[in-house]
Amino acid sequence: MKSAIIEVKGVSKRYGEIHAVNAADLVIYKGEIFSLIGHNGAGKSTLFKMMLGLLQPTNGEILIRGKNVNGRAFREVKRRIGYLPENVVFYDHLTGIETLHFIGKLKGADLKTCPSLLDKMGLLKAARRPVRGYSKGMRQRLGFAQALLGEPEILFLDEPTTGLDPAGIREFYQFLQELKEQGVTIILSSHNLAQIQEQVDRIALMKMGDILTVGSVADLRQQLDLPLHIQVRLDPRAKDTLRQALSGFTECELDFGEGSLMVTCTTKQKMPLLTILATTEGVTDIQIQEPSLEDLFLGYVSRGATSQAVSALN
Amino acid sequence: MAIETKQILTIAQKEFWDRIRNRWVLAVTAIFIFFTFVITYFGASQQGVVGFSSIELTIASLVSLAIYLVPLISLILGYDAIVGERERGSLDLLLALPITRLELLLGKYLGLSAALVFSIIAGFGAVGVFLSYQLDLGALAQYASFVLSTILMGLSFLSLSVLISVLAANKTIASGTSIALWFLFVLIYDLVLLGILVVTEGQWGGDLFPFLLLLNPADIFRILNIFGLDQVKTLYGLATVFPKSLANPWLLNAAMFSWIIGPLGLAYWKFK
Incomplete structure (x- = not known):
């Protein structure tokens, strides 16, 4: 207690x-x-x-x-x-x-x-x-x-x-x-x-x-549900397979590079995404970046600013 | 709120030892000894005499010295007591400790007083000891009462400076105000009173003057000392307008004590 x-x-x-x-x-x-x-x-x-x-x-x-x-x-x-x-x-x-x-x-x-x-x-x-x-x-x-x-x-x-x-x-x-x-x-x-x-x-x-x-x-x-980032390293040959596998995640932002993929998604999508990434052949590394305290802080402060602006308008 | 003496003493002890360590006490004692010796032996040279002449003339000269020196030294000693801590950033640290503002203020005042009293006794006392072989008991008592009144004057100006240190926004303002107060009490106050007396040819406020003199601790000090000394009374302009009936040592000392307690009380009220 x-x-x-x-x-x-x-x-x-x-x-x-x-x-x-x-x-x-x-x-x-x-x-x-x-x-x-x-x-x-x-x-x-x-x-x-x-x-x-x-x-x-x-x-x-x-x-x-x-x-x-x-x-x-x-x-x-x-x-x-x-x-x-x-x-x-x-x-x-x-x-x-x-x-x-x-x-x-x-x-x-x-x-x-x-x-x-x-x-x-x-x-x-x-x-x-x-x-x-x-x-x-x-x-x-x-x-x-x-x-x-x-x-x-x-x-x-x-x-x-x-x-x-x-x-x-x-x-x-x-x-x-x-x-x-x-x-x-x-x-x-x-x-x-x-x-x-x-x-x-x-x-x-x-x-x-x-x-x-x-x-x-x-x-x-x-509370804030800020987007999180998943950094993926992959074999360039697996790029198309992966693109195919993730086609269902329309709300996520997928940014393919040479041998890499950066996914920006919500917390809710994190686990389903990770399951696919972990089982796709050619994915060599996965790093998750949760929103930092600084992101949360800035998120709150800007949200506060928005609500203040709204109440000022009313 | 209950006052814890232990807290007051801890602060006082630090203040006192700080002044010993930074040689403040040593320097001020040396200044007192030097000037006291010079005055004792050459103070009467205006009258064409060199060497120790009489206790009355010596005290009269020492009064003129002390009236300039002691207020200045006391004001310099205390002006940064609180504002210094505040500016340094250590005041918050102190006040977050289990000590009340009253204890802190009293501790500061007590410690600084100890340093001041120690210097005055050591400085003027050294000369007293030196003179003692040519003085009788009555003269020694007169000298002792001079030293005592010097201490009281010092304590009253110290109390004023602690008040300044509570009120001032920063150390620069505090030191400026202290010097201004010194000018006011030691130089200007008497001149203005005397000026009014002369310009109005004594028509205006003559009855009020003795009481106005009580509003200045330096004047109280002068009156306390001069009235005991018949041979020199006439040498001291303004003090002579002071009626004998009011020259009661109890009244004068009470006025002096209220100059010690008053500013300190005000300081606490403001500090709170």
């Missing part, structure tokens, strides 16, 4: 005429990796900050573990929340270990865990060097280390892979999966959709302050 750990209830944030977040409703469950995605200015960071109690919503309320984030009882909840802000900046003159001690003290964390956290982040050697000399990637790792102080139950990570190299990014996501297995709930925002689509359980897609949709990548695929 999934239990809700964060409940966003009808939350809006207005700055004068600007609606940064519009009547957002959202439930995040314990132990999932949840991601907010959207363009710059979509309202992700505003929603993030409201969830942490850094900004007061204009309307609505946010509960974390049943406690209002703007209420008095939230302090106790905060001790078990880790936060990595976007473009985190530390105090240049403090060393890595001093930074963790300072934040750890405020969090009421066990300071004996600091060296092992630095070690986990590959910063143990740099522990006694001032942060001034850290690279962007090292600062990001330090940011992650401080977020992990006090054994958090919930982690808020705003653009966490900024400044990390590809190996660092892979390590980071591996680490997230480990945390998830330990029952930590992780909320992250990212621009890099290709990176997160394999990592997250559910996504909330935001545009201009609205949450357009919430669900797993598979849910979103189903």
Whole structure:
């Protein structure tokens, strides 16, 4: 049974005429990796900050573990929340270990865990060097280390892979999966959709302050039913046989090349098509390209734009 | 909301040690020691005397020094307390921790105060110790009360600068406002009051003036010190319009304390 750990209830944030977040409703469950995605200015960071109690919503309320984030009882909840802000900046003159001690003290964390956290982040050697000399990637790792102080139950990570190299990014996501297995709930925002689509359980897609949709990548695929692509390699002599075999699929787009075929079709046609392709002689390789998170995102955003245009006309 | 002293102390400790590490405390202490020695030994040279003359003249000269230096140093010390964190991007990180805005503000103020008080005591105190062998107990008490009032003035300007650091949109505005406030309180305020008094030949607002002086912590500091010193009272223009009846140290100190608590309270209200 999934239990809700964060409940966003009808939350809006207005700055004068600007609606940064519009009547957002959202439930995040314990132990999932949840991601907010959207363009710059979509309202992700505003929603993030409201969830942490850094900004007061204009309307609505946010509960974390049943406690209002703007209420008095939230302090106790905060001790078990880790936060990595976007473009985190530390105090240049403090060393890595001093930074963790300072934040750890405020969090009421066990300071004996600091060296092992630095070690986990590959910063143990740099522990006694001032942060001034850290690279962007090292600062990001330090940011992650401080977020992990006090054994958090919930982690808020705003653009966490900024400044990390590809190996660092892979390590980071591996680490997230480990945390998830330990029952930590992780909320992250990212621009890099290709990176997160394999990592997250559910996504909330935001545009201009609205949450357009919430669900797993598979849910979103189903909802949008975007076309998928099948890339086929074949013996050029099998081309006519294949063309014949696929003649029934009138709704699919078939694009024959020299020794290749690109099929664009709907999800419903995928299995029948694959059955034929797999049994046709001369087909040497089949690759399926499901619509990526980026395709889904763009699909939703353009669909939103269309429906907005329609409602504007009405 | 319940206040957790531990959180306040953690912030205060960091602020204080930051000022020790970046040698702020050392530099300011050195400035105080240097000027105090110079003034103690050459302060009376206008009167044709060199060397330590009397505690009253020394304090009078030190008051003139402190009234320029201490507000400036206090304003520079505190102007980026909050706006600096905000501009750096670390404010969100701090506020996402289990600390309230009040604790953060108090911690900052306490830590910076500690650095300031430490420098004042070390700077002026060093000279006090040096003078102690030629002073009697009464004179030493007078000197101690001068140091104490210097601390209070410093704390009130520090409180103002923390208010600026909460209100200002960025560090540049904060530093500009701090310098402007220094000009206002230390240079312009008295001149304008004096100007009005002279132009209207004392006809206008004469009764109000003593109270107007209480609206400036630098003036309170001056009055606190000058009124104890009979020989030099006449040397200090505007302070002499201050009626003896109002020169009650309790009232003056109460005014000074409200200059410490007032801006800080306003800062919290705005920060919230």
